[in-house]
Amino acid sequence: MQQWKTRDRKIILDESPWLKVERHVVELPSGQVIPNWQWVTTPDYVNVVTVTEDGAFICFRQVKYGVEGDTLAVIGGYLNDGEDPLEAAQRELREETGYESPDWQALGSYRVDPNRGIAMGHLFLARRARLVATPIIDDLEEQHLLLLSRAEIERALATGEFKVMAWTAAVVLALRYL
């Protein structure tokens, strides 16, 4: 199967580092040319489902500008420039919770939007996590750290309390390893 080819690209909106939009000229395998394909870039990110030595899931209840009402969340954040996804995941876990884990499982790296691109989301499971430091709270959002049981996680999934696609994907993928 043949990929589409990018024949030209031009930045049409630059709100770096948060958002960039390009206009691509795209050529299909048939020879057909699409002169105006929108390509969107936001920072790549990690999400980490974290389970403590005692078997508790570390979550946040938080508000996010893009989400109605409050939501359950997993650990996560944007990759720094040139940062390896696993390193970013380990950094975010330490910063957001003060926990560290000796046992990391990659849950896959996924394209956010098959047409416009948007970002890559890298998902991880961290097991046997231990509290080793004080968290650094630098997010703008109000958030409360929660330790949930597996039964509570299952209920939260069933009622859609993880309101963001990547967070639900991470939690459901993680459960397959636990």
Add this chain to the structure above:
Amino acid sequence: MQQWKTRDRKIILDESPWLKVERHVVELPSGQVIPNWQWVTTPDYVNVVTVTEDGAFICFRQVKYGVEGDTLAVIGGYLNDGEDPLEAAQRELREETGYESPDWQALGSYRVDPNRGIAMGHLFLARRARLVATPIIDDLEEQHLLLLSRAEIERALATGEFKVMAWTAAVVLALRYL
């Protein structure tokens, strides 16, 4: 927990119907004002994990501009204006495959990006699907319909063959009901 408030909004890029970018002035519960919050809108979409009467999973192998190499995909597409997500899911299943299902399970509706918005993705499981019509292929991408066993789906998940976040989320959520 208090939501952030939108104090003002202005369109800074309009590539309707595919993409719109707004600049929001956002006020936090603390009173802090963020004068330049990017808000991105692409069409809301549905994805449908479909299982036939014989227990086969209907998938596509396809190329997408935003995905490296080919990928396994589930049925899906954008909502029409004002269309109900379940109706869109039923329409996409019929159009893309020629199958219909009498047995629909909602798998949740999720925000694609907790900060910038992007879209809502509505996920469904359709069971006992039967071939009733000829599919309408109007997508630009090359795609091949496949009927996969549960074991093949499990292997595809383990090796990351569903390369898009929402498709993986839909498949893993669906397996919890099967």
